[in-house]
Amino acid sequence: MSDDEFDFLPLRVIRECSNGKRRYDPDGKRRLIEACFRPGASIAGLALRAQVNANQLHKWIRLHEKANSARAARSTVEPSAAAFIPVLAIEPGSAQPALEPAALPAASSHKQSATASRPTARLSAHLPNGVTVELECSRHDATLVAALIAALGER
Incomplete structure (x- = not known):
């Protein structure tokens, strides 16, 4: 993986809350998650380069997978009959x-x-x-x- 592919790293912080939590650029976050799915990618290594905690990156990946599976389920399952019956x-x-x-x-x-x-x-x-x-x-x-x-x- 070349350095050109990771020009969005480290992730850009768009907001830091009073409790210390940070909000990151959604596009950069999405690109980081997609990079984690590439063959041979090291999640811990990408987390270091992005300057985020590896556990946080794992959480983002799980949430991304959950959202994708829910989206896929909605698109492949036909809507069921109405819950109410006449x-x-x-x-x-x-x-x-x-x-x-x-x-x-x-x-x-x-x-x-x-x-x-x-x-x-x-x-x-x-x-x-x-x-x-x-x-x-x-x-x-x-x-x-x-x-x-x-x-x-x-x-």
């Missing part, structure tokens, strides 16, 4: 088709008549993965429904 409330007696009796779990006629007499609400949610979740419950099931929604939200 919820459709179906009122009793609406035009929406009800579940077929064959699809409901078998229950005694006593339970069916008790359930039929209570006012029910139906909740239908279409998840981004194509799954549809349908809930039919009475007003007494509010805590159960809240717990189910909270559990689904944790996943």
